[in-house]
Amino acid sequence: MAEGRSGFRDWMQNAVARAVLGLALALPYETRVRFTGRAVSALIAPVAGWRRRIRRNLALAEPGLDAAARERIVRAVPDNVGRTLIEIYSGEEFVTRARDSQIGGPGLPALEAARAEGRAVVLVTAHLGNYDAVRGKLSREGYPMAALYRPMENPAFHEHYLEAISTIAEPVFPTDAKGISALVRHLKGGGIIGIVADVASRKAPLLSFYGQPAHTPLSAAEWAIRYDAALIPIFGIRQPDGFTFRIHVAAEIPKGDPGAMMQAYNDEVERIVRAHPDQWFWIHNRWKTYVPRKT
Template identity: 55%
Template sequence: MSEDDGFPRQRLRDLLSAQAFGATVRVLGLLPYRPRVALSGRFFAEVVAPLAGWRKRIRANLAIALPDLPAAEVERLVRAVPDNVGRTLAEIFSGPDFVARCRDLPLTGPGAALLEQRNAEGKGVVLVSGHFGNYDVFRGGLVGRGYRMGALYRPMDNRAFNTRYIAAIERIAKPLFPRNRRGMAQMMRFLQDGGMIGLAIDQYLSSGADLTFFGRKARTALSAADIALRYDVPLIPIFATRQPDGFSFVIEVEDPIPPATPEAMCQEFNDRLEARVRAHPGQWFWIHRRWKNL
């Protein structure tokens, strides 16, 4: 079948990969929660990662960011990173089982009191995070506490998978705002009305600013800082760190980033995220092309 037949090959590949993922989710869904999450992690580490070229990309990214890392640690991370990705996806697609485990997690860290105060007063906050640990844990945890929490997301290129993914993350918490003009306008109204919004800014953005991450240039979105400055609300980093058991998390709310230029504020976020990744390197998504400009 060719593109001349009116059914582009890429669309066919996307449809087949989405169907394969859907079948995997259904099979895993037959298992209890903990075996489901553990098996998904192992499947992504041993099957998906080599087929998708993730191992090569992880090694390349580690060579850029941590060139002096011992070879044994590189090989450990080549498996630990996709294991965390697989666990994260299984958790996100577990719906109520996952939300129940997020709902009662305590808010820790020096910024927790401010976040709780802003919620009690019905005032907005921009929460900024990255693809670290499980980035949907804090969203589920805050909504479970009654916080008005919305999030910006980038629609995926694979439309068939995107439909499944959006349905899954909507079961964790709503509202969600697509990264387009309409979605941004809706998110701004939500923030002005006292809602809290969450953004992840640790992926390469061609139109972003040339900031640094692990000492190398990494184009970074300035949107989180721009919004916080425009609407005079705190910019607060928040992370959910996976614990050694592989299933539980700690939600940590950091001190707000002091107002400055958007570049300075987002550079501070990059520095804070880097510190977390250095402490828990297996929990960041090294599968992303973070340094495309190098």
């Protein structure tokens, strides 16, 4: 009986998701992106508890932020999340905008040199702007790039989600042992891999982010050392028009202790988030060690 209820629940969730996505995708591109952003901010964010999570994270990371700025971020972040979701499902319409993005930054010469030399590259990004704009841009600029994805718990939803992210660029590998092995083989062969590394895992060591302890996986740095790959932070920053992006390539992180390398990554992410606080996914539980004070 439990399995039947779970299967029915998965079916219902996927049916609702497909209906909402189908409605949005029937709209002209900019209208659908704007509509989905506003719908997620106004309807999903309060129900899902995102507004509470964002306020909690901001209180920890930015305690001096004034109320007006805080509430602007509380509403802008889910809007960006909604835009990102429907962009991922928009296929070539999104890829066209990603491909046309301006790319620059202090790390661009190192990225170009690595491609020319056939050297492996580990690109580390964050849940900011639309991180898949990076894949959409680089994969069509002569940078064959592999990436990891986290399989969805709902198998019915997962099927069309995988199709959507595969349309942007391939190959993509699941975050299981087989998928990670395939990703590493791609890197060992002199390829480029992309990792969204601003995720908390209690198995990872505690580094600093916004001056607070944050579990940060070291795998990106460890792979860069092991396979003599360049470790380069990169970000797909949404532009003021809300529909286009700028790809910022930060300076290559020098080889050294993996913890120090990933701390440099955290510091770079913090600099970007401070410049674009409404674009980072403050809905994530980045600081799992944080326990709010009782009042």
